[in-house]
Amino acid sequence: MATKHSRAAARLMISPAVLLLLGWMIVPLAMTLYFSFLRYNLLMPGMEEWTGLTNYEFFVTDPAFFTALLNTLLLVGGVLLITVIGGTLLALLLDQPMFGQGIVRILVIAPFFVMPTVSALVWKNMFLNPVNGLFAHIAGFMGLPAYDFLGQAPLASIIGIVAWQWLPFATLILLTAFQSLDQEQLEAAEMDGASALSRFWYIMLPHLARAITVVILIQTIFLLSIFAEILVTTNGGPGVASTNLTYLIYVQSLLQFDVGGGSAGGVIAIILANIVAIFLMRMIGKNLEA
Amino acid sequence: MGRIVLNKVRKSFGEVEVIPPLDLEIEDGEFVVFVGPSGCGKSTLLRLIAGLEDVSSGAIEIDGVNATSKRPSERGLAMVFQSYALYPHMSVKKNIAFPMKMAGMPVAEQEERIAAAAKALNLTDYLHRKPGQLSGGQRQRVAIGRAIVREPQAFLFDEPLSNLDAALRVNMRLEISELHQTLKTTMVYVTHDQVEAMTMADKIVVLRAGHIEQVGSPLELYRNPRNKFVAGFIGSPKMNFIEGERAASRGAHTIGIRPEHIDLSVDPVEGAIVGKIGVSEHLGSDTFAHVHCEGIGLMNVRVSGEADIHAGDTVYLQPQEHNLHRFGEDGLAITL
Amino acid sequence: MARAITNRRKTINTAVAWAIGIAIFFPILWIFILSFKTEGNAIATPLKMFFSGWTLESYGLVMERSNYFRFFMNSVILAVGSTLLGLIIAVPAAWSMAFVPSKHTKNILMWMLSTKMLPPVGVLVPLVLLFNKLGLTDTHFGLVVVLTLINLPIIVWMLYTYFKEIPGEILEAARMDGAGLKEEVLYVLTPMAIPGMASTVLLNIILAWNEAFWTLNLTTTAAAPLTQFIASYSSPEGLFYAKLSAASIMAIAPILIMGWFSQKQLVRGLTFGAVK
Incomplete structure (x- = not known):
């Protein structure tokens, strides 16, 4: 394979992908960075002027920013907690011998394929709705007062919805990891006198460590950008109670037309995502060498 | 026909020179084995002949024609790979037919050759199976079948037996040797296993770090190794090397003696090497003794037949003087 | 594990796994059922709704409107x-x-x-x-x-x-x-x-x-x-359950089916090859 001819051809074949991604990365990124230093509002065209770090100052000192940052962390952390623990247990269960394993797998994996707007809307109207929602019916049946999930606990409700969407992802990947575990290792551990619990703790969990890390990192990347679920269910409200960073920037730039402020927020979001990305890239990079 | 001449062939990957300039002639119809430890460049050399790698400089001549810049498909060679490299999506029949299809051979003739090859290789019942449904030995046969139908100038084998179990390996070794006797086509065979080299080759090329250490028939290499490396590499169990006074007294830096050229006695013998048996392996036909000798270290000794020796016994070793190999400080053999 | 698992344990596994599987799948199952109901029946109490008549009416309405x-x-x-x-x-x-x-x-x-x-x-x-x-x-x-x-x-x-x-x-x-x-x-x-x-x-x-x-x-x-x-459909149309369900089912069905078929290969793609 390694002839001079093929090397030249290889370079040619790879360049469209590289150039396109380079453009996709650099052009909007440079524009965001540039706008973030401008006073730039679409309602006041022609008034753009250089303002240095003012946009950052306004964005960061806005009390909504702190709430949004906290909400972002709670959303990411909450969903991760539910999906990783739930996913591990579920994968462990699905790895056991049972009847109709394939069908259960299909049932469990299904929510992942439901588009975000559908799952948000369905949960909002059919389950969480305090009048006609299924949960309200059940509460009524048991003689309890109906609970207004999205009004009273908007963030927790969104965490629930998002966790429902991502639990299958974690389960599927952890199940795959379980299945790649060498059965002889477990049998050896059993011969060595390890109980079921210590087999899980000392053999299975270390084997899963890598898959769990991958699940956490990949989910984090996606969870930092949760948008449609919030847009459809609460619009970030009540107030800013369920606004995350992505949604805050969307409101600032596209609803309030403050391009400069929104861009400053965008730069902050990029920095946050990069911190996660560095860890993820290390993980996958290691795998590439193996 | 299948005469292959390498003229000052050199190969480097970037800064690293894998094969320094090297000359070699492979006669038509010869069975040549490249042997050496892993990383010695033997596979690279084969791939240069095949055209799968470009030579950095030098020339390769096949059948009197300069083939240096020819593409693999134009060189008229067939190759059997270590992994067999069968096409997994094609049936056995289609696998064997592939090179003929590429050459645009009429279908009737293809059928004829496939049938002949399948018969010779015991594959007739498996022609419609996919490679995934075959055993290792059968896959190996398909790979060979795919090579012979083209009637190439020469066959190239890249460690073809290393994925088979021991029993099958002995069988296939015989089959390939028989194939060579029938076809009388040049074969170039790469292996790290000196037993394969000794049993199959007309001519062995011993390689180390891209250098040719020695070229010769199996028994030439066994009798007259040119240096310590070849002496240690050819023959099993390995040749024993002794340094120091004993060597100096025979005018050498190191002397070498093969395990089968040592007389072992349980009764004291004047001037013999005294040692204690560590492990003795009783095979019936032979007995191998690992003897710890004072001032020398471990010596391997082979005794023909069933010998009554056991771990812990004190034994007296006498190397057969006329079978001694003498080496100088540079590792080269000293010829008398 | 290469050994006989007692049938009792296998039955327990099966029961628990199926219960959890159905619970996770339930929202999709629910809209699937609702999509075949009339608007009036869809907001009835769940028990009554389940035993009411089945109809394709909502699908027709969604297509039309x-x-x-x-x-x-x-x-x-x-x-x-x-x-x-x-x-x-x-x-x-x-x-x-x-x-x-x-x-x-x-x-x-x-x-x-x-x-x-x-x-x-x-x-x-x-x-x-x-x-x-x-x-x-x-x-x-x-x-x-x-x-x-x-x-x-x-x-x-x-x-x-x-x-x-x-x-x-x-x-x-x-x-x-x-x-x-x-x-x-x-x-x-x-x-x-x-x-x-x-x-x-x-x-x-x-x-x-x-x-x-x-x-x-x-x-x-x-x-x-x-x-x-x-x-x-966010609101107020989202309150027409039957219609929302029919629309949702039509939006997710093709992908759901494709997803089920490709679930084995999915893991590798989603983890960039880090888990196989």
Whole structure:
């Protein structure tokens, strides 16, 4: 394979992908960075002027920013907690011998394929709705007062919805990891006198460590950008109670037309995502060498 | 026909020179084995002949024609790979037919050759199976079948037996040797296993770090190794090397003696090497003794037949003087 | 484990796993049931609703009222279009990285992956402005390009890991057997790569179909896919349960079915080959 001819051809074949991604990365990124230093509002065209770090100052000192940052962390952390623990247990269960394993797998994996707007809307109207929602019916049946999930606990409700969407992802990947575990290792551990619990703790969990890390990192990347679920269910409200960073920037730039402020927020979001990305890239990079 | 001449062939990957300039002639119809430890460049050399790698400089001549810049498909060679490299999506029949299809051979003739090859290789019942449904030995046969139908100038084998179990390996070794006797086509065979080299080759090329250490028939290499490396590499169990006074007294830096050229006695013998048996392996036909000798270290000794020796016994070793190999400080053999 | 599991334990496993499976699947099952009810029955108490008559009425209403078909076609165009475009760009790139690796290959792959980490909201503003200026907002072309670019790293990675599994020796064997580049690609590489390419295509259609950030922000009507269509049900139309259910089922059914078929290959694609 390694002839001079093929090397030249290889370079040619790879360049469209590289150039396109380079453009996709650099052009909007440079524009965001540039706008973030401008006073730039679409309602006041022609008034753009250089303002240095003012946009950052306004964005960061806005009390909504702190709430949004906290909400972002709670959303990411909450969903991760539910999906990783739930996913591990579920994968462990699905790895056991049972009847109709394939069908259960299909049932469990299904929510992942439901588009975000559908799952948000369905949960909002059919389950969480305090009048006609299924949960309200059940509460009524048991003689309890109906609970207004999205009004009273908007963030927790969104965490629930998002966790429902991502639990299958974690389960599927952890199940795959379980299945790649060498059965002889477990049998050896059993011969060595390890109980079921210590087999899980000392053999299975270390084997899963890598898959769990991958699940956490990949989910984090996606969870930092949760948008449609919030847009459809609460619009970030009540107030800013369920606004995350992505949604805050969307409101600032596209609803309030403050391009400069929104861009400053965008730069902050990029920095946050990069911190996660560095860890993820290390993980996958290691795998590439193996 | 299948005469292959390498003229000052050199190969480097970037800064690293894998094969320094090297000359070699492979006669038509010869069975040549490249042997050496892993990383010695033997596979690279084969791939240069095949055209799968470009030579950095030098020339390769096949059948009197300069083939240096020819593409693999134009060189008229067939190759059997270590992994067999069968096409997994094609049936056995289609696998064997592939090179003929590429050459645009009429279908009737293809059928004829496939049938002949399948018969010779015991594959007739498996022609419609996919490679995934075959055993290792059968896959190996398909790979060979795919090579012979083209009637190439020469066959190239890249460690073809290393994925088979021991029993099958002995069988296939015989089959390939028989194939060579029938076809009388040049074969170039790469292996790290000196037993394969000794049993199959007309001519062995011993390689180390891209250098040719020695070229010769199996028994030439066994009798007259040119240096310590070849002496240690050819023959099993390995040749024993002794340094120091004993060597100096025979005018050498190191002397070498093969395990089968040592007389072992349980009764004291004047001037013999005294040692204690560590492990003795009783095979019936032979007995191998690992003897710890004072001032020398471990010596391997082979005794023909069933010998009554056991771990812990004190034994007296006498190397057969006329079978001694003498080496100088540079590792080269000293010829008398 | 290679041993006999008692039937009792297997039965318990089965019962627990099925209970959890059905619970997780329940919301989808629920809208599936509701979609075959009349509006009146759909808001009745659950027990009464379940035993009321079944009808296709809601599906008819959805088709009639809201140009469902146009949204559906837009989804198809965006998903299929971006996947094909992505494939055309990615196949040569993945091919060359897998079969003619250089010392930069790893860096290029990692860098491609890093573009996927860019939070979309970070480039939302410039993209909206650029799209407005170039007249790309709400066009198929604009959206196809964006969806292609956000999924390109995944396509390249998936193809790369699949191509990488095709042993180089097989391609060399083909060359020894007299195959030129054309024959090598046509008779050997393509047949061996097809399963991997198929799962890549499937995963990308799923991802593009469900993409809800750019499709919501860069389309309004003309190029709007099903994500936008469903979002328009937000309220007060969302309270028409039967109709919402029918619309939802129509929006998710194709992808759900594709997803079920490709679940085995999905893991690799979603984890960039880090878990197999």
